[in-house]
Amino acid sequence: MIRIKARAPTVRGAVLPFAWGAAAVAYKYGCPLARQGGLGGRIVTSAVFFAVGAALVFHVRRALLRELRQVRRVARAAQSVVLRxxxxxxxxxxxxxxxxxxxxxxxxxxxxxxxxxxxxxxxxxxxxxxxxxxxxLGTVAALLGSFREAAHDEPELDRVLRRMDRALARHLREQARTEHPSHGGPDPGHPVxxxxxxxxxxxxxxxxxxxxxxxxxxxxxxxxxxxxxxxxxxxxxxxxxxxxxxxxxxxxxxxxxxxxxxxxxxxxxxxxxxxxxxxxxxxxxxxxxxxxxxxxxxxxxxxxxxxxxxxxxxxxxxxxxxxxxxxxxxxxxxxxxxxxxxxxxxxxxxxxxxxxxxxxx
Missing domain, CATH: 3.60.40.10 (PPM-type phosphatase domain)
Structure with a gap:
């Protein structure tokens, strides 16, 4: 089974949102302009919080895109091995x-x-x-792995097919056992x-x-x-x-x-x-x-x-x-x-x- 490990957040990735949030709070409670009730003060306060929110959204979006690109690279590498x-x-x-x-x-x-x-x-x-x-993809991998071995080992084509059939049966039993645990589920020895x-x-x-x-x-x-x-x-x-x-x-x-x-x-x-x-x-x-x-x-x-x-x-x-x-x-x-x-x-x-x-x- 191929597992994709999530990358731990970097120091920069954790500090930047905190710094932007701290700057917004400091402005709200420390800047005299933010405490003014006039129209100008409200406009400036709204602009500051909008800029901070936009920066946070941009930062999260960039982090998600970076993670998505990493997952796609791993997936393409795995797929190229299965269907080479x-x-x-x-x-x-x-x-x-x-x-x-x-x-x-x-x-x-x-x-x-x-x-x-x-x-x-x-x-x-x-x-x-x-x-x-x-x-x-799991079923494809099980069948192709069986075929790649049996194609060289078995002199008759029917024996290649029988080995693929056994590999599929094993895979389906394991899949049924994973998806339907023994407590209250169907018999895992009989695939769907x-x-x-x-x-x-x-x-x-x-x-x-x-x-x-x-x-x-x-x-x-x-x-x-x-x-x-x-x-x-x-x-x-x-x-x-x-x-x-x-x-x-x-x-x-x-x-x-x-x-x-x-x-x-x-x-x-x-x-x-x-x-x-x-x-x-x-x-x-x-x-x-x-x-x-x-x-x-x-x-x-x-x-x-x-x-x-x-x-x-x-x-x-x-x-x-x-x-x-x-x-x-x-x-x-x-x-x-x-x-x-x-x-x-x-x-x-x-x-x-x-x-x-x-x-x-």
């Missing part, structure tokens, strides 16, 4: 991710993501904790059933093979050429938390991520965002705009989608939104991508590619 920046490249994959919090001033909310290069392939997690803002997390686990092999486990999370979109389509339309497993994982659990093969193709992982805040008239944001439409009018890079995808989403919600999203984009550039040398300028939508194409499977399951 992803490397720009992982085993030949171009990677970019960003998160938009519904809580104003927060850098991390209830969304989580991570991508790690392991001996079993590049393993990626995208998740969404119930709720948003800093209140969900409303707490849940949607999780998508993805593994990209050396040949681009995709293996996926999905617990209640939206399926990622595949950008291939000028097309935008979901990776699959099969029903996912229930979210982690309220339901136990099935006894038999196996990652599903979902084809291959070919050279030049991109996967866009996201949380449901992207598709659930509404405008002032209640209309949902069209994430496929924003992605179609990327492949039609922009050079398809992960950075261009993030920039286009977030710009369109903020415009759709008038800059006030009601839920956290996270996007993670992976583009397969394996086998490409730096500068080997040529821009196809024959049409309005400039698209990147490989100048040299290695053979890849052409069938998609």
């Amino acid at each position: 920046p992803l490397p720009p490249r992982l085993e030949g994959l171009n990677v970019a991710a960003a998160q938009l919090s519904a809580d104003r001033g927060a850098c991390v909310g209830g969304d989580l993501y991570e991508a790690i290069a392991t001996e079993y392939g590049v393993r990626v997690v995208m998740g969404d904790v119930r709720g948003h803002g800093l209140a969900a 059933v409303e707490d849940f997390v949607t999780v998508l686990l993805l593994e990209i092999g050396e040949n681009g093979e995709l293996r996926v486990l999905n617990c209640g999370h939206p399926w990622p979109y595949l950008l291939s050429g000028s097309t935008v389509e979901p990776l699959t339309r099969t029903d996912p497993l229930p979210p982690l938390g309220p339901f136990a994982l099935p006894a038999k659990l196996e990652a599903h093969a979902r084809g291959h991520l070919l050279v030049g193709e991109s996967l866009v992982l996201f949380t449901d805040g992207a598709e659930d965002a509404r405008d002032a008239r209640g209309r949902f944001f069209s994430l496929p439409g924003a992605l179609a705009d990327v492949v039609r009018n922009h050079t398809v890079t992960p950075q261009a995808v993030l920039r286009t989608v977030f710009t369109a989403l903020l415009g759709h919600t008038d800059g006030r999203p009601t839920d956290d939104v996270a996007l993670l984009v992976l583009r397969n550039e394996r086998g490409m040398k730096p500068g080997a991508w040529d821009s196809d300028l024959s049409g309005p939508g400039a698209r990147l194409r490989p100048a040299m590619t290695r053979p890849q499977p052409t069938t998609r399951r």
Whole structure:
């Protein structure tokens, strides 16, 4: 647990308000002008007390702003450890991710993501904790910590998911014990059933093979050429938390991520965002705009989608939104991508590619 220790007031901070107050009292009782009942005396007395009051307000405001800046620095440092920046490249994959919090001033909310290069392939997690803002940060930390260890230790993706499920169960039990003491509260050994997390686990092999486990999370979109389509339309497993994982659990093969193709992982805040008239944001439409009018890079995808989403919600999203984009550039040398300028939508194409499977399951 991260604790923020309040800074003890300095001697100057304690003396200045006392000195201003003493000066006001001395003027009131020691200055002959303050004891005069005329209009001039009352005006001067009011001006003195107004100046002292304004100085005190200014001093308190400056102290509060200084304390707020300190708390924000600590919070940003803690958040950067929990949801650390992803490397720009992982085993030949171009990677970019960003998160938009519904809580104003927060850098991390209830969304989580991570991508790690392991001996079993590049393993990626995208998740969404119930709720948003800093209140969900503890659950995010528990899940990401479990994933970062299990991704290297476990050879099978299903075992990674089981370890994350156990870490979540422990965290929810501890949270229930803290929020509901044993005297008169619910059994702390049984977490609140409303707490849940949607999780998508993805593994990209050396040949681009995709293996996926999905617990209640939206399926990622595949950008291939000028097309935008979901990776699959099969029903996912229930979210982690309220339901136990099935006894038999196996990652599903979902084809291959070919050279030049991109996967866009996201949380449901992207598709659930509404405008002032209640209309949902069209994430496929924003992605179609990327492949039609922009050079398809992960950075261009993030920039286009977030710009369109903020415009759709008038800059006030009601839920956290996270996007993670992976583009397969394996086998490409730096500068080997040529821009196809024959049409309005400039698209990147490989100048040299290695053979890849052409069938998609």
